[in-house]
Amino acid sequence: MQLSRDQLLSAYRSMRTIREFEERLHVEFLSGTVPGFLHLYSGQEAIAVGICEQLDDHRDYIGSTHRGHGHCIAKGVDVKAMMKEIYCKKNGVCGGKGGSMHIADLDKGMLGANAIVGGAPPLALGAALSAKLLKTGGVAVPFIGDGAANQGTVAESLNMAAVLKLPMVFMFENNGYAEFTAASYATAGSIEARAKAYNIPAVTVDGADFFAVYEAAREAIERARDGGGPSAIEAKAYRFWGHFAGDPQRYRAAGETKELRENHDCLKIFADKVTQAALLDQAEMNAIDVEVMQLIEDAVAEAKADPQPDPESLYKDVYVSYN
């Protein structure tokens, strides 16, 4: 399916925003100004953007992972409010009480990054059930790493989604490593085959190829909206950084990440494809790059300047009402 110029520019802007957001955060984290743990999404942008560009704010939901910044940006969560949240500041998306691993924005259909590996797929079942019962035409998309693929919650969710024929797309991101252990060691068989065992249509795509992800997602979303039930996509992914920011990555051979950045960079692959097909000019993308750089610069400056949460907010919002 041919995307319009606007769609292509939007996708490029989203992927570039994620990349700059994450690369800048890596720098800031090493400088010691960011509290907590960070898990960076650099290298996997085409997966989040390839599917989220086809989802609606108000009726489609995603459930995310500990590596969730990219999913949030792709789903339209405000980048500046996200940065403030990662700095745990007062005006962050979650008022500083969630942090990097819990950015959520229900108005944007974002059910939350999730610090529990395999935590989100059952919640996505619920969003899909709501969509089905309320007849919104909505779809729910849990993102699932190769590590989470081994959690029981994922097996339970695949089965439940198939049994109840829920409108879902299980988006597996196989970046080859669960923390510091390779998928080749820890993930038996194939993820695609696991989904197929539940009679869920499944395909494997190159997660560095935006167009491959987009096309697989398009078919899966269409099937879900048409009442055809869940689908699964296994996207081969490339994690440019370690498990967390600051990970010395002793489990990786020298030169592995350099090779990934040279040969599996979704932004480069996207730019090559659209310029070769004369769909976009490099100059247009360069102009977006400049805008994105400024946005991230401003987001970091505003996050650093934002006040700390009010002390009394410690006690607020445990309950809607405690009576």
Next chain:
Amino acid sequence: MPIKTYREAINEALRQEMEANDRVIIIGEDVAGGAGGSAGGGEAAGGVMGITAGLATRFGRDRVIDTPITESAIIGMAAGAALTGMRPVAELMFADFIGVCLDQIYNQAAKFRYMFGGKARTPLVVRTMIGAGMGAGPQHSQAIYPMLTMIPGLKVIVPSNAYDAKGLLIQAIRDDDPVIFCEHKSLLGDSCEVPDEPYTIPFGKAAITRTGSDLTLVGISRMVKFCNEVADRLQKDGISIEVIDIRTTSPLDAATILESVKKTGRLVVVDEANPMCSVASEIASIAASDAFDYLDAPVKKVTAPHTPVPASPTLEALYLPTPDKIEVVVRDLLEY
């Protein structure tokens, strides 16, 4: 007023709330039963104890959803549906099964509102069966509400009779926070007067089931029944016992307990749960902290021992607090 069982009261609360609000749905294992079976697929169970009987037939399987045996997915799906517009009542058949889905309760549903900066509402009810007394053994008999009571973000309900069960369940379904509703399996057949019309009982408001002046007995769930029995026995000897049914462990109505202890000067807490880090310990701690000057005797607990629940009816009877055991402790304390 009509007499109804605890089981019937819960069923009636569910039916009336489902009639009142299309967004109220039931999710669980065999909540209808019979799906796909050779008998034709009609409702075949209504829950393992028949509590949801008739609801699938009345409201359809889209609203009374039979699931696979898959507790993490049941609780998670209900939590996700609650976040996105529904008011699900999930059934966790036996509370013991919380071991396979606790993450979805305490890391997910309980924390949404706080960790999302106050933007989330999670109108989720988890109905679950607690308690010993049926010889059901170590993995089907536990009273695990203490471990849920300690989790901020949850409300934990422990109805001791049919009237309370109906009013507290309707409150739970209308509440916008996640609620764990603990039904005691040994109370299902107990009956009392229950109005036909819907009504609510507020959370965090204990009931004084016997008024008295010599000693305060605080009971939880089935233990309230035993406390009332002890109070009635001792009344014949001229001993005046006040019995408090806390109704909800979170929020906990400390004020009513303290007021009573300040009046009687003596407190015994009766709890079917294991004794360490329990609701009974918490109540004892509150009395020691905030009513110390009024106490004429040490605070005592009558609880299960620190053991699993045995299957043997002989051992289970030893395990459980009973009216006789409570009476011994009460008489001793009155002599102090």
